[in-house]
Amino acid sequence: MGAALPVVKELLQFLPQRAVLHQEEDTRPYECDGLTAYRQLPMVVALPETEEQVRRILKTCASMKIPVVPRGAGTGLSGGALPPGDGVLLSMAKFMRVLRIDPLARVAVVQPGVRNAVVSELAAPHGLYYAPDPSSQIACTIGGNVSENSGGVHCLKYGLTLHNVLGMRGFTIDGEPIELGGEAPDAPGYDLLALAIGSEGMLMVVTEVTLKLLPKPHSARVIMASFDDVEKAGAAVADIIAAGIVPAGLEMMDQPATRAVEQFVSAGYDLEAAAILLCESDGSVEEVEDEIARMKAVLERAGATRMTVSRDEAERLRFWSGRKAAFPAVGRISPDYYCMDGTIPRKRLGEVLRFIAAMEKKYALRCPNVFHAGDGNLHPLILFDANDADQLHRTELFAAEVLEKCVEVGGTITGEHGVGVEKINQMCVQFRPDELELFRAVKRSFDPHGLLNPGKAVPTLARCAEYGRMRVHGGQLPHPDLPRF
Amino acid sequence: MTEIFQEKIRQAAARRIPLRLRGGGSKDFYGNVLRGEVLDTRGYAGIVSYEPTELVVTARCGTPLLQLEKILQENHQCLPFEPPHFGPDATVGGCVAAGLSGPRRTAAGALRDFVLGLKLVDGQGRALSFGGQVMKNVAGYDVSRLVAGSLGTLGLIAEVSLKLAPRPQAEATLRLEMPQARALETMNRWAGQPLPVSATVWHDGELTVRLSGSAAGVRAATATIGGYSVDGDFWSGIREQRHEFFGGAEPLWRLSLPSTAVPLEVEGRQLIEWGGALRWLKSGTAAATVREAVRRSKGQATLFRAADKAAGCFGPLEPVLMRLHRELKSAFDPAGIFNPGRMYPEL
Numbered sequence: 048m049g050a051a052l053p054v055v056k057e058l059l060q061f062l063p064q065r066a067v068l069h070q071e072e073d074t075r076p077y078e079c080d081g082l083t084a085y086r087q088l089p090m091v092v093a094l095p096e097t098e099e100q101v102r103r104i105l106k107t108c109a110s111m112k113i114p115v116v117p118r119g120a121g122t123g124l125s126g127g128a129l130p131p132g133d134g135v136l137l138s139m140a141k142f143m144r145v146l147r148i149d150p151l152a153r154v155a156v157v158q159p160g161v162r163n164a165v166v167s168e169l170a171a172p173h174g175l176y177y178a179p180d181p182s183s184q185i186a187c188t189i190g191g192n193v194s195e196n197s198g199g200v201h202c203l204k205y206g207l208t209l210h211n212v213l214g215m216r217g218f219t220i221d222g223e224p225i226e227l228g229g230e231a232p233d234a235p236g237y238d239l240l241a242l243a244i245g246s247e248g249m250l251m252v253v254t255e256v257t258l259k260l261l262p263k264p265h266s267a268r269v270i271m272a273s274f275d276d277v278e279k280a281g282a283a284v285a286d287i288i289a290a291g292i293v294p295a296g297l298e299m300m301d302q303p304a305t306r307a308v309e310q311f312v313s314a315g316y317d318l319e320a321a322a323i324l325l326c327e328s329d330g331s332v333e334e335v336e337d338e339i340a341r342m343k344a345v346l347e348r349a350g351a352t353r354m355t356v357s358r359d360e361a362e363r364l365r366f367w368s369g370r371k372a373a374f375p376a377v378g379r380i381s382p383d384y385y386c387m388d389g390t391i392p393r394k395r396l397g398e399v400l401r402f403i404a405a406m407e408k409k410y411a412l413r414c415p416n417v418f419h420a421g422d423g424n425l426h427p428l429i430l431f432d433a434n435d436a437d438q439l440h441r442t443e444l445f446a447a448e449v450l451e452k453c454v455e456v457g458g459t460i461t462g463e464h465g466v467g468v469e470k471i472n473q474m475c476v477q478f479r480p481d482e483l484e485l486f487r488a489v490k491r492s493f494d495p496h497g498l499l500n501p502g503k504a505v506p507t508l509a510r511c512a513e514y515g516r517m518r519v520h521g522g523q524l525p526h527p528d529l530p531r532f
Numbered sequence: 533m534t535e536i537f538q539e540k541i542r543q544a545a546a547r548r549i550p551l552r553l554r555g556g557g558s559k560d561f562y563g564n565v566l567r568g569e570v571l572d573t574r575g576y577a578g579i580v581s582y583e584p585t586e587l588v589v590t591a592r593c594g595t596p597l598l599q600l601e602k603i604l605q606e607n608h609q610c611l612p613f614e615p616p617h618f619g620p621d622a623t624v625g626g627c628v629a630a631g632l633s634g635p636r637r638t639a640a641g642a643l644r645d646f647v648l649g650l651k652l653v654d655g656q657g658r659a660l661s662f663g664g665q666v667m668k669n670v671a672g673y674d675v676s677r678l679v680a681g682s683l684g685t686l687g688l689i690a691e692v693s694l695k696l697a698p699r700p701q702a703e704a705t706l707r708l709e710m711p712q713a714r715a716l717e718t719m720n721r722w723a724g725q726p727l728p729v730s731a732t733v734w735h736d737g738e739l740t741v742r743l744s745g746s747a748a749g750v751r752a753a754t755a756t757i758g759g760y761s762v763d764g765d766f767w768s769g770i771r772e773q774r775h776e777f778f779g780g781a782e783p784l785w786r787l788s789l790p791s792t793a794v795p796l797e798v799e800g801r802q803l804i805e806w807g808g809a810l811r812w813l814k815s816g817t818a819a820a821t822v823r824e825a826v827r828r829s830k831g832q833a834t835l836f837r838a839a840d841k842a843a844g845c846f847g848p849l850e851p852v853l854m855r856l857h858r859e860l861k862s863a864f865d866p867a868g869i870f871n872p873g874r875m876y877p878e879l
């Protein structure tokens with residue numbers, strides 16, 4: 048039946064049969080990304096292997112006015128790769144080659160389907176690594192990282208994807224080749240590289256990425272510090288920054304999170320503590336020794352009840368294993384979980400954690416917290432059962448209230464997972480109509496017909512108006528006079 | 533005050549009168565033509581918020597850069613990208629609009645890496661806010677970083693939030709004698725090792741390197757690198773182009789190259805920064821010759837300071853990129869009133 052689709056016929060002009068999927072049994076695996084609550088069967092899945100095929104797919108779709116949604120490994124948590132029911136899902140999974148590693152120049156040139164962890168593995172023999180390390184790094188791809196501007200647990204010191212990508216090449220929706228940035232710094236003109244990174248696949252399709260590699264520090268050690276109170280742990284984070292230290296990693300987990308994790312991976316966490324902090328130092332042996340001593344002194348003064356410093360690399364990795372396994376661990380104690388991604392100024396942490404605790408009561412749902420404390424990025428995990436429609440509904444309301452709280456305290460609805468389809472309503476809360484209009488104008492500059500990943504990330508005015516009506520309770524918005532600068 | 537900017541911009545847009553957005557004028561030399569009625573941003577000055585434990589400062593456009601840096605210094609913090617001032621009147625808004633980074637760029641990152649958010653008045657006189665004050669924020673397109681370095685052609689930066697870093701505990705500046713080719717290789721090899729190198733300059737047979745970090749780390753690296761110790765004031769001379777290399781009447785070219793590019797064969801004097809990725813050239817060689825030599829090395833050439841800018845300050849853009857630039861320009865500034873021609877004649 049699907050073979051009768053005109054676009055399939057067009058694509059088969061230059062793609063082999065195996066690279067064009069349109070039968071339901073073949074397209075079903077692509078119906079969602081990591082945000083499984085949203086599903087949509089794509090009309091067609093295309094699996095190109097060459098840049099020329101990508102160019103022709105885009106040209107074909109643009110001329111037929113058919114939507115195109117790019118996809119990497121499909122690990123995204125905001126539905127950014129939710130397929131178009133009336134268009135082509137463009138899987139970049141076959142772009143798996145590492146094209147070049149130049150140890151002297153410290154760059155890796157890779158295709159977008161290369162997995163994040165592979166880059167560091169291949170750079171390791173040269174004493175180099177790729178810094179951004181999202182928790183999904185064994186599965187997620189560089190193309191997906193670029194489109195979401197992914198972070199990880201080391202971004203306070205080493206930055207996000209944005210700070211570690213030197214250049215990219217790819218195509219506009221019309222199939223025109225474009226090259227942004229490069230190994231030479233500060234390309235002339237506007238910084239389109241910065242604009243394209245984190246644009247959720249809405250401005251261009253990336254086919255090659257030049258990554259910056261960093262020298263692997265000689266030494267890295269992590270302190271695991273226990274606190275009998277979550278807010279004390281939050282204050283300790285500010286104290287570390289105030290002492291002039293930028294730790295390589297600074298993470299916090301509350302007791303429900305550590306208990307869930309410990310059953311899963313035996314990381315050796317203090318299960319009596321109300322919260323634990325993981326504070327990492329890296330650098331030369333001398334630097335690390337010095338910084339660990341300074342951080343211990345600060346944590347001690349901040350009221351840490353127990354501290355353990357990793358003695359060797361195996362122990363350091365074990366301490367981190369729990370943090371990195373937090374999502375799957377929580378997945379084992381609950382049929383489903385919903386991960387939020389708001390970022391807040393660190394000083395408002397206590398207030399936001401109290402707010403989340405109140406929401407747990409209000410909606411009768413549990414919510415363990417893991418938190419990139421160093422950069423203020425929260426990942427509260429709401430536990431629910433998707434087979435219970437009311438629980439799913441309560442989860443959505445819970446999440447919406449938390450995200451809007453993040454905006455109210457001067458933060459953002461998403462730190463690293465992207466807006467996708469998931470947080471599109473909250474964009475209406477974070478941005479005013481004029482700002483959303485400028486986003487739409489930026490989109491039109493690249494994609495005048497709105498064919499590339501349509502309906503994601505930037506809401507229409509009509510959608511915001513609709514959401515505004517939904518949010519009015521008793522004739523009043525939750526934060527009617529919220530200043531949003 | 534932003535209302536005054538908004539009103540002026542709305543009026544200018546209605547009458548299609550070009551506006552020249554200007555802070556202290558310290559970077560008037562940079563870019564192509566200066567056109568339009570001056571819109572002075574210095575009246576809108578001051579720190580909006582600064583909390584050292586958040587590592588973020590928000591400042592109004594007219595705030596003197598010197599004043600901002602003094603306040604940060606009092607709190608043992610700094611702008612990690614070490615921006616050049618090019619004069620005592622440099623403002624925060626001009627610094628972000630110019631997008632220039634200083635000696636620490638390779639080690640710490642570029643200006644745009646530290647822009648967390650900004651408040652912009654666009655060409656329709658709308659006050660818009662993008663990004664924020666938090667380190668991680670992927671809501672909406674990254675308009676703040678697009679505007680950084682756009683030379684005031686997209687809008688008036690009214691306020692900006694910048695990420696900060698603690699000042700290093702210790703610094704040392706060392707000098708070694710070596711020819712250019714060996715210096716290029718040495719700088720790249722250092723950068724591939726976990727050494728606290730925060731700046732490098734090669735000039736006239738001498739490689740100067742700055743180490744920044746903990747006292748223990750700097751001490752250990754000093755022993756590894758060797759050479760002899762020189763005064764750290766050297767770096768502000770480089771950043772502000774007071775070093776003798778920058779003297780003389782020939783045009784000054786700013787060549788951006790892959791750090792490992794081999795020594796460039798162009799007539800003139802050179803000074804190399806950023807581990808090899810930034811090469812300053814004082815030369816009267818024809819613009820086309822310079823651009824062609826740099827293009828062959830996969831780099832970009834900017835005519836940074838020159839009496840005659842007929843050749844265009846910035847390297848040409850591919851037609852597709854120029855089309856995207858024009859589309860973006862008209863999205864932000866439909867009447868085309870902001871700093872027309874300063875970056876490219878088409879914008």
